[in-house]
Amino acid sequence: MDDADRQVLRRCRVQLVSELQVANLWDALLTCELFQPDMIEDIQRAGSGSRRDQARQLVTDLETRGSRALPLFISCLEDTGQHSLASLLRTSSQTARRDPEAIRHLHLKPVAVRPEELRAVKQDPSKPAPGRLPPAVLGPEKLYPQVLRPGVPRPVDIGAGGFSAHERQRGNPDLAYILNADPCGYCLIINNVNFCHKSGLSTRTGSHVDCEKLQRRFRLLHFAVEVESDLTAQRMLRALEELAQRDHGTLDCCVVVILSHGRQASHLQFPGAVYGTDGSAVSVEKIVNLFNGTRCPSLGGKPKLFFIQACGGEKKDQGFEVVSASREDRVPGGNPEPDARPFQEPPGGYDQPDAVSSLPTPSDIFVSYSTFPERDLQADPWLF
Numbered sequence: 001m002d003d004a005d006r007q008v009l010r011r012c013r014v015q016l017v018s019e020l021q022v023a024n025l026w027d028a029l030l031t032c033e034l035f036q037p038d039m040i041e042d043i044q045r046a047g048s049g050s051r052r053d054q055a056r057q058l059v060t061d062l063e064t065r066g067s068r069a070l071p072l073f074i075s076c077l078e079d080t081g082q083h084s085l086a087s088l089l090r091t092s093s094q095t096a097r098r099d100p101e102a103i104r105h106l107h108l109k110p111v112a113v114r115p116e117e118l119r120a121v122k123q124d125p126s127k128p129a130p131g132r133l134p135p136a137v138l139g140p141e142k143l144y145p146q147v148l149r150p151g152v153p154r155p156v157d158i159g160a161g162g163f164s165a166h167e168r169q170r171g172n173p174d175l176a177y178i179l180n181a182d183p184c185g186y187c188l189i190i191n192n193v194n195f196c197h198k199s200g201l202s203t204r205t206g207s208h209v210d211c212e213k214l215q216r217r218f219r220l221l222h223f224a225v226e227v228e229s230d231l232t233a234q235r236m237l238r239a240l241e242e243l244a245q246r247d248h249g250t251l252d253c254c255v256v257v258i259l260s261h262g263r264q265a266s267h268l269q270f271p272g273a274v275y276g277t278d279g280s281a282v283s284v285e286k287i288v289n290l291f292n293g294t295r296c297p298s299l300g301g302k303p304k305l306f307f308i309q310a311c312g313g314e315k316k317d318q319g320f321e322v323v324s325a326s327r328e329d330r331v332p333g334g335n336p337e338p339d340a341r342p343f344q345e346p347p348g349g350y351d352q353p354d355a356v357s358s359l360p361t362p363s364d365i366f367v368s369y370s371t372f373p374e375r376d377l378q379a380d381p382w383l384f
Helices: 005-012 011-017 026-031 037-044 049-063 067-078 083-098 207-220 233-244 286-288
Strands: 185-193 224-227 253-263 273-275 281-283 304-311 315-317 365-369 375-377
Touching: 005 011, 005 083, 011 083, 026 037, 026 067, 026 083, 037 049, 037 281, 049 067, 067 083, 083 304, 083 365, 185 207, 185 233, 207 224, 207 304, 224 233, 233 253, 233 281, 273 304, 281 286, 286 304, 286 365
Parallel strands: 185 224, 185 253, 253 304, 304 365, 315 375
Antiparallel strands: 253 273, 273 281
16 A cells, blocks of 8 residues: 555544444455455454444554455445445545645744744742643652562563462562573474465565574574475464473473464454465464463473564565674575565455564563564565
């Protein structure tokens, strides 16, 4: 979606969320192939599942659906009798085409003020100015008393795994994870390169270079590395469930790396979704939750790391060249291009932008994404 259409949606967002009758739209959105069934299900589960939450998520996701998303959406509104909203968007879009600046946000510019125009006001320095509070400086011991006070064990999400620091005998006051086991833990790499034709997703040429580099790096870090290639969405879930069901009791960590195409998805804690080779997507939130304390108790209180490398979006990010710091980063006989080539949008197919990062509520979980929203990497992806 170009910037003009995106600004139109954002300008009309309040009225859309307030008036949009989403229940009437699902069939129309599927018929014109603006959304896939799993995307509609994600939107329907957004927030509390109320009409407003669904409308809000639909407007947000609409920005990711390609250059024809807005006219197709307007057509869906007309087909479902929502003519006032269709007219609002069409009029705003026509205005934006004629005068792009008319819908942009205001940019405030500094104004020069002569000294004589300023009114001097005497103020007692010991008293705060009206409407302003004096700054309060809190030391670390006041901000984080439970974290920094000596003798307090590191916090562990008991609800997530049922383990305390004393029970595991691994906690320490410095809040540092102890990674002494050998192997340190399992590292599962899912490398999706070849996608079925109907998915509309391109081949991720060069991804094997990333995969080889990751295998070498995590083996040097004493992880037991396993690689699965070209998995459908269901096979991805089965591989992840099998890993989560193992006994990690003698290990100190677990790593999951997914190399694939991705898109945005509705979420509560962990945004984004990654595609299987069949074109179906698995949400990052669902993947992470497979390893929570209830489903994988032997990882309670231990770090669980997830690295999501999924090119996507429409805004092109050329990046800049970075010279390799060492020869060991190069794969002998490998493709000199050190990473997967960017996804090029095929006719009628849209690879959606990667998820944006967020602060997770469950403890001992780290999720890393390779791109910002709406970015399509034109040079080397920077995650690995």
